[in-house]
Amino acid sequence: MGVTQETVELLAVKFQTIFPHLDERQRRLLLGAEARALGHGGIRAVARAAGVREATVSLGIDELESGAEPLGRVRRPGGGRKRLAETDPGLRPALLALVEPDERGDPCSPLRWTTKSTRALAAELTRQGHKVSADVVGDLLKEEGFSLQANAKTMEGKQHPDRDAQFRYINEQVKDFQGSDDPVISVDTKKKELIGEFKNTGRTWRPKGEPARARTHDFPDLSLGKAVPYGIYDLAQNAGWVNVGTDHDTAAFAVESIRRWWKGAGAIAYPMARRLLITADAGGSNGYRTRAWKAELAALALQTGLEIIVCHFPPGTSKWNKVEHRLFSHITMNWAGRPLTSHEVIVQTIAATTTRTGLRVHAELDTGAYPAGERIGDRQMNALPLSPHDWHGDWNYTLHPQSYDHPSDLPDPFDQPSLDLTWLCHPALTGLQAPDWDGLMATLLTLHDQQREAQLDKRRGHRPRMAAPGTGRRPILTLADRLLATLLHHRLGLPQVIIAGLFTVRPETLNRRTREIRELLQQAGHTIHPSPHRVTTLEALYELAAAAGIAPAIKIKTAC
Known part of the structure; x- marks a missing residue:
């Protein structure tokens, strides 16, 4: 044209x-x-x-x-207006003092608490007597090597001194299992996802001007709920299994996910396996402090016949867990920019996740109920077939496929002694016949309730009680245990350190509880009379019990 x-x-x-x-x-x-x-x-x-x-x-x-020489200068060398950095020697140091990390500027300056934009910096410099524009500030910052930068997540906090040694231990365990063709899986719970027309981070190709519509606010839809994806990544098979739950992220849900993986994929891929290695984070539903996690794994070991070895990553190192960057990252990229409108969308999207290196993912929906708040008591924990490893037994342990007792961990009646201490209720040791014991215990129960309520009232600052009575944590010693300990010490003369070992509590705890019992006995008008048979050792106590026809440390029903 x-x-x-x-x-x-x-x-x-x-x-x-x-x-x-x-x-x-x-x-x-x-x-x-x-x-x-x-x-x-x-x-x-x-x-x-x-x-x-x-x-x-x-x-x-x-x-x-032609590339000929350009036209010559018209202005003499050195002509023109000088730069502010040259005419004002204090400008550059004043600017650097404002932007340096240690903030050596005026502590009273409002800039200390605001975003350090070029306009804010120029205004502060002008206030200090260095009249300058925002553009000049930007040029000076670039000359000094500054640039606009976002925060970088690189600080892991305080590292555990055995962090690297635990990594090496996990690596040795993985090599050992893979060398014997035993399965090694990495497990964790992915971030919970809202179900509904909610904005999802990322972008996807769509017709111009027609983005996927999402809600303005991310208030959960109670009718749809959330999705709880629990992932199992098989290191040798490069395969993922995701169990998408609809209830709570509990230890029972975590182990059920592993159970489903074993039935659906693990037992088929490893028909000769006798062991299973699980690598997990330090916290959450599969954390090393979670008792319910270990109890559920013990049941899984017994059910599958597998010896389950668990190795936890040290605290603060969850990003090194294989499931995070071998499975979860690809799932996140696969559904980026797409609202997760239903559980079916989540399951199908997860199952469609693949990589160029051959990752395969299976996903299924788990609509089971997994109530939170399950507690595993000391008795149940001690009964588990669990063997801590020599190296960091809290992080590394083995669950054996053995049958085990399931003792009840319900609290003992507060007016009755613990089952393993009932032999101490014999009148030969307490000096109290059955009717006297029952009457004294009834009086002490009333006085104890009054005493505890007064203590709680003082601790609350005389504010009204919010929780219902009796909903606190389980007492370490029942009221009968405390009375027995007090009688052993003041009637028989047995040292409190020995009594604490007999009752499996700390001496400080025993001393506090016996002091409270003495106060209650004084209010009840009951006096402890020393026995003519004084004992100072546990052996002497056993001899006294044997002379009275008592079988120590045997759970028998006695007069009390």
């Missing part, structure tokens, strides 16, 4: 205005630049607008393209 007449007229006005200020070479260069900018037909149009020959315009183009 040729040059229009309107363009020629505009060029004519421009040339008429500027030509009187240029010499011949400068005119040729200007004509050549304009012609080259217009493209095809530009030489003729420029020549007509300037009233010169086309050869003159062509000569200007040749001079531009």
Whole structure:
């Protein structure tokens, strides 16, 4: 397309205005630049607008393209306005003092607590007497090597001294299992996802101007709930199994996910396996402090016949867990920018996740109920077939496929002694016959309730009780245990340190509880009379019990 007449007229006005200020070479260069900018037909149009020959315009183009030396300076060297950094020597140090990490500037400056934009920095410098613009501040910062940067998540906090040693231990365990073709899995719970038309981070290809619509606020839809994806990544098979729950993320849910993986994939891939290695984080539903996790794994070991070895990553190192960057990261990328409108969408999207390295993922929905708040007491924990490893037994342990007792961990009746201490209730040791024991215990129960309520009232600052009575944690010692300990010490003379070992509590705890019992006995008007048979050792106590026909440490029903 040729040059229009309107363009020629505009060029004519421009040339008429500027030509009187240029010499011949400068005119040729200007004509050549304009012609080259217009493209095809530009030489003729420029020549007509300037009233010169086309050869003159062509000569200007040749001079531009010849690489000849540019025109010389008109201003003398050193002329022009000086830069602010040169005229104001204190400007650069004042700027650096504001942006350096240690903030050596004025502690009273409001800039200390605001975003350090170039405008805010310029305003603060002006306040300090260095009149400067935001653009100059930006140029100075670039000269000093500064740039706009976001926060970087690189600080892991305080590292455990055995962090690297635990990594090496896990690596040795993995090599041992893979060398014997035993399964090794990495497990964890992915971030809970809202179900519904909620915004999901990321972008996806869609027709221009038609983005996927999402809700303005991320208030959960109670009718749809959340999705709790629990992932199992098989290191050797490069395969993932995701159990998408709809209830709580509990230890029972975590182990049920592993059970489903074993039935659906693990037992098929490893038909000769006798062991299973699980690598997990330090916290959450599969944390090393979670008792329910170990109890559920013990049941799984017994059910599958597998010896389950668990190795936890040290606290603060969850990102090294294989399931995070081998499985979860690819799932997140696969559903990026797509609202997760239903559990079916989540399951299907997870199952469709693949990688160029051959990752395969199976996903299924788990609508089971997994109530939170399950407690595993000391008795149940001690009964588990669990063997801590020699190296960091809290992080590394083995669950054996053995049957085990399931003792009840319900609290003992507060007015009755613990089952393993009932032999101490014999009148030969307490000096109390059955009716006397029952009457004293009834009185102490009433006084104890009053005593505890007074203590709680004082601790609350005389505010009303919020929780219902009797909903606190399980007492370490029953009231009968405390009375027995007090009688053993004051009637028989048995040292409190030995009594604490007999009752499996700390001496400090025993001393506090016996002091409370003495106060209650004083209120009840009961006096402990020393026995003629004094004992100072546990052996002497056993001898006294044997002489009275008592079988120590045997759970028998006695007079009390």
